[in-house]
Amino acid sequence: xxxxxxxxxxxxxxxxLTATRHKSLVPVCNRAAISYLxxxxxRSNIERVVLALGQQNEDLAEVxxxxxxxxxxxxxxxxxxxxxxxxxxxxxxxxxxIDDRFLxxxxxxxxxxxxxxxxxxxxxxxxxxxxxxxxxxxPSAFGVAVLDEDGLVTGFVEKPxxxxxxxxxxxxxxxxxxxxxxxxxxxxAVRVEETLFPSLVAxxxxxxxxxxxxxxxxxxxPGRYLELNLALAAKRGGCVIDETVETAGTAVxxxxxxxxxxxxxxxxxxxxxxxxxxxxxxxxxAVVRSILADGxxxxxxxxxxxAVVGRGGVVPVRAVVKPGTVIEPGAEYHDEHGx
Numbered sequence: 001x002x003x004x005x006x007x008x009x010x011x012x013x014x015x016x017l018t019a020t021r022h023k024s025l026v027p028v029c030n031r032a033a034i035s036y037l038x039x040x041x042x043r044s045n046i047e048r049v050v051l052a053l054g055q056q057n058e059d060l061a062e063v064x065x066x067x068x069x070x071x072x073x074x075x076x077x078x079x080x081x082x083x084x085x086x087x088x089x090x091x092x093x094x095x096x097x098i099d100d101r102f103l104x105x106x107x108x109x110x111x112x113x114x115x116x117x118x119x120x121x122x123x124x125x126x127x128x129x130x131x132x133x134x135x136x137x138x139p140s141a142f143g144v145a146v147l148d149e150d151g152l153v154t155g156f157v158e159k160p161x162x163x164x165x166x167x168x169x170x171x172x173x174x175x176x177x178x179x180x181x182x183x184x185x186x187x188x189a190v191r192v193e194e195t196l197f198p199s200l201v202a203x204x205x206x207x208x209x210x211x212x213x214x215x216x217x218x219x220x221x222p223g224r225y226l227e228l229n230l231a232l233a234a235k236r237g238g239c240v241i242d243e244t245v246e247t248a249g250t251a252v253x254x255x256x257x258x259x260x261x262x263x264x265x266x267x268x269x270x271x272x273x274x275x276x277x278x279x280x281x282x283x284x285x286a287v288v289r290s291i292l293a294d295g296x297x298x299x300x301x302x303x304x305x306x307a308v309v310g311r312g313g314v315v316p317v318r319a320v321v322k323p324g325t326v327i328e329p330g331a332e333y334h335d336e337h338g339x
Contacts, residue, residue, distance in 0.1 A: 001045070001046055001047065001100070001101060001102065001106075001119070001291045002046070002047070002048045002049070002050060002096065002098050002102040002103070003041050003046045003048070003049050003050070003102065003103040003104070003105060003311060004049075004050045004077075004088075004089060004092045004093075004096075004102065004104045004105070005024075005034070005037060005049060005051055005052065005054050005102070005105050005106075005107050006051055006085055006088055006089075006096075006104065006105070006106050006107050007022075007023075007024045007034070007052060007053060007054070007057065007060060007107035008052055008053055008054025008055075008057065008079055008082075008083070008088055009023065009053060009054065009107070009108065011230075012240055012304045013220045013235075014026065014108075014219070014220060014221060014222060014225065014328075016293070016308065016309075016311075016328050016329055017222065017225070017291065017293055017308065017310065017312030017326070019040035019105045019310055019311070019328070019329050020057070020294075020295065020310065020311040020329050021293075021311075022057060022059050022060040022291070022339070023107070023108055023220075024060055024107045024108070025059065025060060026219070026225070027259060027276055028110065028219070028225075028228060028229055028232065029229055029236075029240045029257050030140075030240060030242055030257065030259050032063070032258070033108075033219060034064070034107060036110055036112075037105060037107070037109075037110075037111070038052045038069060038070075038072060040111065040112055040115070041072065041103075042070060042071050042072055042103075043088075044115035044116055045116065046072065046103065046115075047071075047072070047073065048072065048073040048074075048075060048096070049072050049073070049074055049075070049296070050076075050077050050096045050098075051064065051074060051075070051076050051077065052077050052088040052089070052091065052092045053076055053078045053079065054075065054078075054079050054082070054083075054088075054247075055079060055080075055081075055082070057078075061076060061078075066215075067254075071184040073123060074100075075095070075096045075223070076095075077091050077092040077095035077096060079091060080105070081189070082189050083188075083189050084189045084190055084191045085104075085106075085190075085191050085192050085193065086185040086186065086189075086190035086191055086192040086195060086196060087185075087187075087189050089104055089177075089182060089185060089190060089192065089334040090182060090185050090187075091130075092192075093179075093182045093273070095251045097270045098179065098182075099177055099179060100179055101119075101176065101177065101179060102176075102177050102179065102182075103115075103119075103174070103175070103176055104174070104175045104176075104177060105173065105174050105175075105176070106173030106174075108112045108173075108218065108219055108220045109172065109173045109174075109216065109217065109218055109219065110215065110216065110217045110219055110228050111132075111172060111173075111174060111214070111215070111217075112214050112215045113132070113212040113213065113216070114212070114214070115174075117212075118130060118132060118174075118176065118212060119176060121208065121210055121230070121274075122210070124326045125150075125151070125152070125176075125190045125206060126206060127152075127176070127206045127207060128178050128180075128181050128200060128205045128206055128207065129175060129177055129178070129181055129196075129197070129200060129205075129206075129207045129208070129223075130174045130175065130176040130178065130207070130208040130209075130210050131145060131153065131171055131172075131174075131175055131197070131207065131208070131209055131210065132173075132174035132175070132176075132210050132212055133145055133169040133170065133171065133172060133209050133212070134169070134170055134172040134212065134216040135168050135170075135211065136168055136170050136171060137168065138162050139160065139162065139165045139167070139168050139169075139170050140159055140160060140162045140165065141160035141177065142158060142159065142171060142218075143157070143158050143159070143168070143170060143171040143193060144156065144157045144158075144160055144165050144166060144167055144168075144169060144170055144247070145167065145169050145171060145209050146166045146167060146170075147167070147169065147209045150234065151203055151207045151208055151209055151211075151289045152207060152208060152275075153197075153201050153207040154201065154208065154209070155201060156171075156197065156198060156201070169209065169211060171193065172212070172216050173218070173293025175192075176210060180195070181200070184196060184199075184212045200210075200325070209245055211240070215231070222291055222308045225274075225291065226273075226274060226289065226291055229257045229274045230255060230257075230272060232265055233255060233256065233257050234255070235327060238254070238255050239253060239254070239255065239256050239257070239258075239290055240252070240256075240258070241257075241258045242258060242259055242260040242261075242262070244260045244261055245247075245258045245259075245260070245261075245262050245263070245264070246262075246263040246264070247257045247263075247264045248263075248264065248265050248268070248283075248304030250266045250267050251264040251265065251266060251267065251268045251269070251281075252268070252269040252270070252271070253269075253270045253271075254269075254270075254271045254272070255271060255272045256270050256271065256272065256273050256275075257273075257274045257276070258270070258274075258275045258279075259275055259276045259278075259279070260277050260278070260296070261277050261278040261279075262275050262276075262278060262279040262280070262281075263279075263280050263281070263282060264281045264320060265280070265282050265283040265285075265300075266283045267283050267284040268281045268282065268284060268285045268286070268298075269285075269286045269287070269288075270285060270287045270327070271286075271287070271288050271289070272285050272288060272289045272294070273288065273289060273290045273291065274290075274291045274292065275287075275292040276292060276293050276296075277294040277295070278294055278295050279292045279294070279295065279297070279298075280296075280298065281298045282296045282297075282298055282299050282300035282301070282302065282317070283297045283300045283301070284301045285299065285300060285301060285302045285303070285304070286302075286303045286304070287304045287305075288304070288305045288306070289305060289306050290304050290305065290306060290308065290309070290321075291307075291308045291309065292309045292313075293309060293310050293311040293312075293313070294311050294312075295311055295312040295324075295327070296309045296310075296311070296313050296314070296315075297313075297314045297315070298314065298315045299314070299315055299316045299317035299318065299319060299339045300317050300318070301305045301317055301318040302315045302316065302317060302318055302320070302321070303319075303320045303321065304321040305321065305322070305323050306322075306324055306325070307321045307322075307323070307324070307325040307326070307327065308325075308326050308327070309327040310326075310327060310328050310329035310330070310331070311329040312328065312329055312330045313327040313328070313329065313330065313331055313332070313333070314331070314332040314333065315327070315332075315333045316333065316334075318334065319331055319333055319334075319335050320335055321335070322335075
């Protein structure tokens with residue numbers, strides 16, 4: 001069975017982290033985010049993966065060239081113009097000559113559930129399309145599905161207020177397509193979530209909502225990206241720290257993910273945070289619930305809480321960075337005292 005991974009988006013919600021790195025290459029516990037999808041698909045007996053590449057995706061194509069990746073065959077389907085999810089699926093089906101049932105996965109998610117069980121349920125219901133649905137406490141940021149007693153989708157509500165949401169079942173970005181359905185995607189740059197899916201439901205075509213039990217996260221924004229890293233780190237004892245990381249004896253590191261070449265100096269604390277490669281946290285500094293991209297420098301005695309710092313960003317000595325602050329790549333932070 002073939003799978004298409006939609007990786008053509010620009011990752012705008014994850015800026016500034018994606019200003020200098022493709023969203024699928026952003027590290028999750030010190031591994032490229034997309035590597036987890038490849039691993040999951042391989043375990044699920046998928047044989048071929050089509051990367052639906054957008055424009056200016058050369059960095060991802062270079063890291064994952066067409067050919068073999070373990071037990072998977074990788075194929076590139078490159079967009080010549082912006083196609084959105086629907087156009088990317090049509091293009092991938094044509095480029096890879098997909099002629100049977102296939103899977104589509106959004107490239108900015110982490111997911112781990114029994115895919116074979118979902119495929120079996122799809123076949124048993126003789127569904128045209130199956131949408132994997134995750135259960136979340138607050139569905140207000142997602143598209144919510146409404147199901148009947150047979151598990152078939154009867155409608156969608158986009159980003160409903162939490163208190164009035166018809167369910168807590170959200171579109172997880174994993175879809176099983178019958179090949180013929182691809183031909184019903186409208187031409188051009190269209191989103192299947194807004195065109196094909198509602199159309200199939202309105203015409204009472206069998207669209208199965210498969211509610212799965214497993215870990216899922218949309219890593220499209222910094223907050224969810226941080227929570228995913230911390231959740232995975234918790235499963236591994238609380239921290240994921242590369243063997244090349246230098247941590248001074250009096251430094252405190254708790255519930256954190258730290259990438260290669262990073263140094264946490266004496267008296268510094270690094271809690272509930274993520275640092276990519278080659279960062280430096282100066283002596284006595286405190287970093288809490290923050291994300292540091294590669295090459296970030298946190299000055300001695302600085303306090304950084306609830307911030308996102310892009311590649312090469314600098315927080316000066318003794319500066320206090322307020323929650324919600326975003327520091328662009330290469331920029332130096334200045335607080336109200338000019339530090």
